[in-house]
Amino acid sequence: MDGYRVINGTFGSVWADGSEVAEVNAFQVKINKNKSTLNFCRQMAEDSKITGVKITGSMTLHKIYSRGSDDVEQVQAGRDVRKTLVGALADPDAFGAERIAVYGVSYDEVTVMDWAAAKEGSITIPFTATRVEYLDKIEVQ
Numbered sequence: 073m074d075g076y077r078v079i080n081g082t083f084g085s086v087w088a089d090g091s092e093v094a095e096v097n098a099f100q101v102k103i104n105k106n107k108s109t110l111n112f113c114r115q116m117a118e119d120s121k122i123t124g125v126k127i128t129g130s131m132t133l134h135k136i137y138s139r140g141s142d143d144v145e146q147v148q149a150g151r152d153v154r155k156t157l158v159g160a161l162a163d164p165d166a167f168g169a170e171r172i173a174v175y176g177v178s179y180d181e182v183t184v185m186d187w188a189a190a191k192e193g194s195i196t197i198p199f200t201a202t203r204v205e206y207l208d209k210i211e212v213q
Contacts, residue, residue, distance in 0.1 A: 079166040079210070086131060087158045095139070097194070098132035099159045101174055101204060127201040129174065131157075135193025140182035152178055157199075158207070168210040176202030 086093040104127075107120040133139060146153045155177040162169035183195040 076165045077167060079161055079170075080163045081161065083163045084159065084161045086160075089155050093131065093133065093139070095134040095136045096131055097134055098196075099129070101127065101129035101159065101172065101201070103127050103204065127174070127204055128198070129157075129177075129201065130196050130198045132194060132196045135187075135195055140179065140195070140197060143179050143182050144184060154178055157201075160208075166210065167213050169208055170210050171207040173205045173207055174201045174203075175205070 081098070084096070084099060086096045086099050103125050105122050106124040106126060108123050110119045110121055112119060143153050157174040157177050158171060159174070160169065160171040177199050178201070180198045180200060182197055186195065187193055
């Protein structure tokens with residue numbers, strides 16, 4: 073392996089419901105397994121069984137305008153707005169590009185205002201989702 077093949081986040085991008093989130097500077101999606109513990113006779117080690125998953129993630133944005141204000145207004149009216157996010161990573165030195173779609177995205181919180189003197193504004197939006205799909209994969213060369 074050559075170091076220049078390691079994919080670089082500089083070439084990442086995110087779209088929310090088909091519109092590019094131009095001010096994004098970090099994006100993460102994780103699948104956490106929910107497991108039940110199983111114990112078997114004549115086996116000292118606990119085993120486990122997957123009983124479900126929880127999909128979580130976050131976007132960090134440069135604060136340029138009031139992104140998320142629509143969600144703030146909707147949630148205060150009792151509506152849980154769901155979105156589809158598409159994340160892409162396409163470093164020209166890498167072995168390919170990767171894209172995922174994240175469905176049923178519900179923002180867990182939206183920072184309404186957070187600032188400090190002489191500091192660039194940024195917000196992080198954590199979310200949960202119901203499904204993830206690979207649209208493009210980087211295959212082993």
